[in-house]
Each structure stands twice: as structure tokens, then as C-alpha cells.
Amino acid sequence: MGAETEESIFINKVQRRTLLLAAAVSSGTGLAVELLLGNLASYLMGNQALAYGIAIGGFLAAMGIGSYLSRFIAPKEQGRALQREMLTAFIKIELLIAPLTALLPMALFALFVADSAVIWQALFVVTILLGILAGLEVPILARLLEIVDGVRDAISGVLALDYLGGLLGSLAFPLLLLPFLSMFPTAFVLGAFPALMVFAIGQCFPSMRRWGYAGLILGIVLLISAPASIPLGNKLENNLYNAPIIKRVQSTYQRIVLTRQGKDLRLFLDGDLQFSTVDEYRYHEALVHPAMSAVPKRKKVLVLGAGDGMAVREVLKWQGVERVVLIELDPTIVKLATRYPQLAKVNANSLKDPRVQVINADAFVQAPKLPDIFDVIIADFPDPDHDSLAKLYSDGFYRRLMGRLAENGVLVTQASSSFFTPKVISCITATIAHTGLMVHPYVADVPSFGPWGFVLASRNNIDTTKLKLEIPTRYLTTPLLQHIFELPKDIEFGNTEINRLTHPVIVRYQSQESRIRNIP
Incomplete structure (x- = not known):
């Protein structure tokens, strides 16, 4: 035994x-x-x-x-x-x-x-x-x-x-x-x-x-x-979208899907709609042109996110632009925007313009390290629905960006749906104001998204009633540009906390509201 x-x-x-x-x-x-x-x-x-x-x-x-x-x-x-x-x-x-x-x-x-x-x-x-x-x-x-x-x-x-x-x-x-x-x-x-x-x-x-x-x-x-x-898996994924999927890519950072129905080309990141070619010009004109029209000069422009090239396309319409730096985390987005013919056509091959420098990096880390001082800083990040994105809407990040902003420069950021997530635009407005910048929230109508919020900020006060457009547009006019700063009554400000790196309250505001999740 x-x-x-x-x-x-x-x-x-x-x-x-x-x-x-x-x-x-x-x-x-x-x-x-x-x-x-x-x-x-x-x-x-x-x-x-x-x-x-x-x-x-x-x-x-x-x-x-x-x-x-x-x-x-x-x-x-x-x-x-x-x-x-x-x-x-x-x-x-x-x-x-x-x-x-x-x-x-x-x-x-x-x-x-x-x-x-x-x-x-x-x-x-x-x-x-x-x-x-x-x-x-x-x-x-x-x-x-x-x-x-x-x-x-x-x-x-x-x-x-x-x-x-x-x-x-x-x-x-x-x-x-x-x-x-x-x-x-x-x-x-x-x-x-x-x-x-x-x-x-x-x-x-x-x-x-x-x-x-x-x-x-x-x-x-x-x-x-x-x-x-x-x-x-593709057949199952097709059921999430009403339009046929023409391109799908899994990058290191996210799931990228392009759909097309007739002339309507749509980009989705992790299931969230980023733009529709039917009305993307409304969003990008509203994002870019108020800021570009609010500065005395616009030689250097910093664009954060927006790797699809649409915002850069609008920036390059302005006379006097000498240098554009685009910081985009996901290089796959940039490759699609430059190499996929249907996207490159929509963004007018803006990312191949010799004045444009593309940096694939985390904007939170890279933007404050740039040696340039910029006349305009445009932040076009995804909605802050989790902590890794919330830092891009924090007071700490905005303070770091101020070091790259010219004395008479302007900062603008997208601020989510003003109707479905009013606390988000209120939080972003309060957070930027907390850094000492003057803030001017505004709303534009984008049919794919509904009423959409933005926040314009600067060291000096801006008379928004005197802003003028100096470039051809499809949506904005000078009277409309001045009118979008007149906010609807149902957007309440002052009832939100400051979004901090150590306390990302904006994620809660984003998830508490009836969040738009466009999967058409």
C-alpha cells in the first residue's frame, strides 16, 4: 500500500x-x-x-x-x-x-x-x-x-x-x-x-x-x-443599424463603423453617431466658425479630437491660417479620413493640406506639451460618458490648455445635447468659468442630434452680437451666428458641480439624462 x-x-x-x-x-x-x-x-x-x-x-x-x-x-x-x-x-x-x-x-x-x-x-x-x-x-x-x-x-x-x-x-x-x-x-x-x-x-x-x-x-x-x-458577428451587428454597413474596423481604442444609405454616410464610434453627411456641415460650422470669427488673427489653430477631418476642413476656409495642429488619439480614424475615398471627399482632403500636422496621441497629455501658442483651440471630443473621457472636460485640463492659448485667443468645445443632457452643458460652462475664462454657451440645431450645445471661452469678453462670417458656409449666416448665443429658457445654469479630475461628476450628468444613443 x-x-x-x-x-x-x-x-x-x-x-x-x-x-x-x-x-x-x-x-x-x-x-x-x-x-x-x-x-x-x-x-x-x-x-x-x-x-x-x-x-x-x-x-x-x-x-x-x-x-x-x-x-x-x-x-x-x-x-x-x-x-x-x-x-x-x-x-x-x-x-x-x-x-x-x-x-x-x-x-x-x-x-x-x-x-x-x-x-x-x-x-x-x-x-x-x-x-x-x-x-x-x-x-x-x-x-x-x-x-x-x-x-x-x-x-x-x-x-x-x-x-x-x-x-x-x-x-x-x-x-x-x-x-x-x-x-x-x-x-x-x-x-x-x-x-x-x-x-x-x-x-x-x-x-x-x-x-x-x-x-x-x-x-x-x-x-x-x-x-x-x-x-x-457582422450579420448580428448589421441589426444595430438601419443603414447598410460599408466599413467596420476594430482599432485598439474603439469599434469604428461606417454606414451608407443613398447620400447619407454616417460614422459611428462604439455605436455612437459621430456625424451624418446629410447635416454634418451644421455641426462643424457651429463648432468652428464662432471661435474663428471671434479672434483678431487666426494664424495657429489647435484641433483636439476630430480625426475625421471635418473640423479641419472648416478651419482651412479662413484666410490667414498658417498652421493647424490636430491631436487625435486613434490613428485608425485618421487613416480612414485620409485613405477612404468617401470620407476624404467629404472632408475635402483637409488632413493632407501642408499646413496641417497630425499627432496621434492623448490630447490630455500631448496638448499642454506643444511649444506653440494658438489663436484658436477647438475641442471636439466624444460625449463624456466614462471617466477616461471626463478628464477632457475637467478644470485641470482646461487650465493646462490655457497655457497654450494666446492672450486674445479663443477656446471652444462641444458640450453634448442641450435638450437631452442640459446638465452636461451647464457643467462644462461652469467648469471652464471656474478656470477664470469668460464663457459663452450656445446652441445649434443639428437634425441628426437635435439641439446641440457648445461653449466658447476666452480671457477677454467677446461681444457675440458683433461676430461676422468672412467665409462661405452652408448653414451659418452672420445673423444666425449672433442669434445662436440666445439660449432657450429650459437650459438652466448654475445647478451643477465643477467637473474635476478627482471628481468626474460630468459622467453622472451624462448618464442621468435621457442620453441620445443614435443607432439608426
Whole structure:
């Protein structure tokens, strides 16, 4: 009996390393798929903080449940029987995780198309299921290794590889998997990892060889199926838009979709409408020309965001513009704007103008570092619906921009829907005023968006009744330019807090209101 026990507890170096590798693969795969689920829910629903909160927080909590449940696996077995039961249990868990990892993200997407009202509940259920299964893995591996390593060394070894795998998975997802494979193929590739890990275990443990071949077959099937998930995912995504999709790209930062219905070309970033060619000129004229008409000279202009080139197109209409610096975070947007013929036509190839310098960087970091002093600064960022965007509407950022603004210069920013999110334009106005700048909020009518808010700011007061247009336009006239500063009565100012880096209240204001989520 003693001889049998001694034989059963022997695990050679290759087997030990394979089990430790399994810990890293399990952790990396688990964390990557939760990031994928958070990214998917954020894309579909728009609330990034809640999406990742459910995905990551729920996953960690469920791992605790799984860890507790692992005590009921082979509680009385010892020696050879314990090793066999632990290995078999781990393999079964991996073979279950593999297809769930591949299929559940697409199932969530399909559920959203069918009934978006239950997406948060579904995300929670999926997260809990995967978290419980992932929570079983580490205790099982630790119990296998403690037979030969002892409790201390087994736990430290498994946890070290588990944490390392988590780091690799969390970096690989945004930097490699999502940009190069897109969402659903990434899910299938992630699903193949635990299946192929079963094959590796089967090769190292002869008694598990048949399970290993099952893992190999499953892994190959998932990898082969990854390309097939693209057209299926595209078909599901088509249901989110009323117009045919003519271009879709997954960049490192966001999902980019172009739709076209007749002459109406529309750009969406993570499901949010950025412009429609039917009326984009209204938005961009309202964004650019009040600021350009309010300064005595406009030699140097800084444009933040607006990588589609539309705002730059309007800037270049003015005489005397010598230099335009555009800071856009996502280089994919700039590539589309310059290389995609239909977009380049709309923006009049503005980004190829020799006066324009494009910098692909985070405007929050890069703009204050620029050596130039600018006559006009134009901020055209997405709506502040999560913390990473809220910083671009903070008092700290506006103070930093003041260092790049000429003494008689003007700053303008888009300020979301004045009707659906009145607290947002109020918050932006109050925040900029808090920096000491004079503020002039105004509203323009853009049919695709509804009434849309903007805030003009300067060190010196601007007499908006004397602004004049000196360039050809399609929407604005000089009388209308002066009239847009007359605000409707239902926009109340002074009832909002200052948006700070340490307290991004603007995210709450954006989410509290009936937020426009244009997916036509």
C-alpha cells in the first residue's frame, strides 16, 4: 500500500511545469475573456464603468465561490486516486470553459439584438458562470502540486503563475487580440487555449491521454471556427443599424463603423453617431466658425479630437491660417479620413493640406506639451460618458490648455445635447468659468442630434452680437451666428458641480439624462 502511494505522488519536472503553465493559461484566458465581455457590454450599452464593474467584479466574486466549491471535489481521496480525480476534474473544467469562452460573447450580442433590456442581467449570469469555473482551477492545481511540493511551495508557485498569466492576458487582449482579430474571433481563440492546454496535460500524463486528444480536437475546431465567426458577428451587428454597413474596423481604442444609405454616410464610434453627411456641415460650422470669427488673427489653430477631418476642413476656409495642429488619439480614424475615398471627399482632403500636422496621441497629455501658442483651440471630443473621457472636460485640463492659448485667443468645445443632457452643458460652462475664462454657451440645431450645445471661452469678453462670417458656409449666416448665443429658457445654469479630475461628476450628468444613443 505504501509503495502504491509513493508511486502515485511522483510528478516529474515536465509534468510540474505543465501544471504551472496551466495556471498561467487559465488565468490569462479568464481575465482576457472578462475584458472582452466588458468591452462588448460597453459597446452595446455605452456605460463603460458599469460594464467593466460587472465583468471584472462579478468574475472575481464568482472565483471566490468556485474556490470554495473546489473543496467538494475528491474530498476523501489520497495518493493515486487523488491525483486521478484532480486531473480529471481540472480537464473537465477546461473542456467546459473552452466552448463557453468562445460562444458566450456572441450569445450576449445576439441576446442584445433580440432584447436589449436584459443585457445587464445576462452579462452578470455569464460572468458568474465563467468566474465559478475559473475559481475551481487554482485550488485544484494547488492540491495536485502540494502532493510533491508541500502546501507552501505549491500555493506560491501556482499563484505566481496565475498572477503572471493574468497580466499577460490583460495586456494581450487590448494590444494584440482585439485590434488584430476583432471581438468574436478573439473569443474563439481564447476558447482554444484551455482546450489545447488539456492536450498538453494529456501528453504529460499518460492516464489522461484520451482526454488530451479530446482537447486537441476541440481546440482545432475552435481555431478553425474563429474566421467563420466574423460573418456571423457582422450579420448580428448589421441589426444595430438601419443603414447598410460599408466599413467596420476594430482599432485598439474603439469599434469604428461606417454606414451608407443613398447620400447619407454616417460614422459611428462604439455605436455612437459621430456625424451624418446629410447635416454634418451644421455641426462643424457651429463648432468652428464662432471661435474663428471671434479672434483678431487666426494664424495657429489647435484641433483636439476630430480625426475625421471635418473640423479641419472648416478651419482651412479662413484666410490667414498658417498652421493647424490636430491631436487625435486613434490613428485608425485618421487613416480612414485620409485613405477612404468617401470620407476624404467629404472632408475635402483637409488632413493632407501642408499646413496641417497630425499627432496621434492623448490630447490630455500631448496638448499642454506643444511649444506653440494658438489663436484658436477647438475641442471636439466624444460625449463624456466614462471617466477616461471626463478628464477632457475637467478644470485641470482646461487650465493646462490655457497655457497654450494666446492672450486674445479663443477656446471652444462641444458640450453634448442641450435638450437631452442640459446638465452636461451647464457643467462644462461652469467648469471652464471656474478656470477664470469668460464663457459663452450656445446652441445649434443639428437634425441628426437635435439641439446641440457648445461653449466658447476666452480671457477677454467677446461681444457675440458683433461676430461676422468672412467665409462661405452652408448653414451659418452672420445673423444666425449672433442669434445662436440666445439660449432657450429650459437650459438652466448654475445647478451643477465643477467637473474635476478627482471628481468626474460630468459622467453622472451624462448618464442621468435621457442620453441620445443614435443607432439608426
